[in-house]
Amino acid sequence: xVRARDLFAxxxxxxxxxxxxxxxxxxxxxxxxxxxxxxVGAGIFPLLMLTVLTSVGRYEAERRRVRYLPxxxxxxxxxxxxxxxxxxxPFGAVDAPSHGHVAQRYIQDSPAEIGIxxxxxxVLASYRGFDTLGEVVVIFTxxxxxxxxxxxxxxxxxxxxxxxxxAEHKVLRVVGKMLIPLILLFGLYVQFHGEYGPxxxxxxxxxxxxxxxxxxxxxxxxxxxxxxxxxxxxxxxxLGVLIYGSVGLANLVVGGEYLNYSMLAxxxxxxxxxxxxxxxxxxxxxxxxxxxxxxxxxxxxxRSRDELEE
Amino acid sequence: xxxxYNYLIVVLLMVMGxxxxxxxxxxxxxxxxxxxxxxxxxxxxxxxxxxxxxxxxIVIDGAELYSxxxxxxLILTAIVVGIATMSLALALVxxxxxxxxxxxxxxxxxxxxxx
Numbered sequence: 001x002v003r004a005r006d007l008f009a010x011x012x013x014x015x016x017x018x019x020x021x022x023x024x025x026x027x028x029x030x031x032x033x034x035x036x037x038x039x040v041g042a043g044i045f046p047l048l049m050l051t052v053l054t055s056v057g058r059y060e061a062e063r064r065r066v067r068y069l070p071x072x073x074x075x076x077x078x079x080x081x082x083x084x085x086x087x088x089x090p091f092g093a094v095d096a097p098s099h100g101h102v103a104q105r106y107i108q109d110s111p112a113e114i115g116i117x118x119x120x121x122x123v124l125a126s127y128r129g130f131d132t133l134g135e136v137v138v139i140f141t142x143x144x145x146x147x148x149x150x151x152x153x154x155x156x157x158x159x160x161x162x163x164x165x166x167a168e169h170k171v172l173r174v175v176g177k178m179l180i181p182l183i184l185l186f187g188l189y190v191q192f193h194g195e196y197g198p199x200x201x202x203x204x205x206x207x208x209x210x211x212x213x214x215x216x217x218x219x220x221x222x223x224x225x226x227x228x229x230x231x232x233x234x235x236x237x238x239l240g241v242l243i244y245g246s247v248g249l250a251n252l253v254v255g256g257e258y259l260n261y262s263m264l265a266x267x268x269x270x271x272x273x274x275x276x277x278x279x280x281x282x283x284x285x286x287x288x289x290x291x292x293x294x295x296x297x298x299x300x301x302x303r304s305r306d307e308l309e310e
Numbered sequence: 311x312x313x314x315y316n317y318l319i320v321v322l323l324m325v326m327g328x329x330x331x332x333x334x335x336x337x338x339x340x341x342x343x344x345x346x347x348x349x350x351x352x353x354x355x356x357x358x359x360x361x362x363x364x365x366x367x368i369v370i371d372g373a374e375l376y377s378x379x380x381x382x383x384l385i386l387t388a389i390v391v392g393i394a395t396m397s398l399a400l401a402l403v404x405x406x407x408x409x410x411x412x413x414x415x416x417x418x419x420x421x422x423x424x425x
Binding site: 007010011014017018021024025028029030031032033036037040041044045048049052053055056057060061066067070071073074075077078081082085086088089090091092093094096098099102103106107111117118119120123124128131132135138139142143145146149150196197198200202203205206287290291294297298301302 | 316320337353363378379386393
């Protein structure tokens with residue numbers, strides 16, 4: 001990966017690396033995380049990288065010799081870290097300190113308190129709901145940042161190039177046409193099944209976005225923008241955060257604490273259920289539209305550059 | 311030593327990623343290095359969550375021991391936040407390319423010196 005001068009190969013390798021780390025996560029019992037990593041590491045990340053490569057060029061400049069100072073620093077750092085990790089509890093230890101405290105409580109009480117089998121979802125959406133709100137705001141901010149950096153301050157370029165990136169590949173188009181509805185449907189399933197199996201707003205948002213990005217790559221940006229216009233996407237990115245925040249405020253209105261959903265219904269467990277479904281919906285909307293918006297911004301930025309050069 | 315192999319992998323990936331960030335001149339490659347570094351932290355968290363003999367933290371009949379859900383939640387959101395911030399970095403790379411005509415560190419520094 002370090003040696004290859006062909007950046008295309010590097011990006012493909014990092015896609016494979018993403019898929020491999022997803023399988024690590026499955027082996028270590030983290031089904032939800034593996035889901036996310038597979039969709040992000042092997043889906044969105046290489047797609048974004050490839051879009052950037054169309055602008056920055058496929059090959060990097062001739063490399064100079066190996067740099068010895070960083071290599072030396074890294075060897076020393078690796079030695080120090082190895083010495084440090086030997087103090088850590090062994091892999092898989094049942095009595096590791098990190099499994100005490102709140103983790104025990106989540107495992108023992110969350111099925112009764114929240115009433116859903118997937119503990120990861122109940123911790124994510126309910127116990128640590130405030131933390132997750134912060135994460136969603138970060139994603140929102142990043143999407144706003146990308147739009148400002150790439151599309152801000154320039155007059156809107158007329159949409160001349162309707163040519164899709166991969167328009168000439170018939171096989172890809174046919175296979176894509178069959179797969180895209182399934183991907184979108186699967187995204188919805190993951191969204192609304194997140195309480196019972198692995199899944200939830202983050203994974204569903206990414207999967208849904210991959211479906212739309214695939215559509216944009218196969219059938220052209222202007223076609224994809226007819227399905228989901230940029231203006232609508234901008235609203236959707238904000239709408240998701242708004243839904244999340246308003247659920248919190250709704251709790252205050254009915255007399256509960258911010259993001260504690262127990263008061264939303266007469267029965268606390270039902271209340272938790274309603275709250276989690278709503279905020280997962282908010283997360284899904286923001287994540288999906290942020291990813292699609294970022295991709296559209298990238299494609300437009302690289303496209304208009306090429307037009308300038310011509 | 312066999313009980314610590316997960317940390318071994320994490321440390322190796324971490325220094326590899328950091329080395330790429332420091333030694334490579336191409337900004338896209340630096341970001342890929344940063345991505346590897348980030349993934350090593352993910353693997354570190356998830357590996358500390360694993361309990362031998364445990365199962366994924368989704369309630370099923372007959373399971374007594376579950377892996378720790380808390381690090382999984384942290385990393386799940388970190389992955390999606392990671393790709394969002396990564397795309398912000400990529401957007402900056404695109405702007406640098408537009409302003410300097412290159413994404414090689416040497417060329418950019420050279421241009422900065424000459425003006």
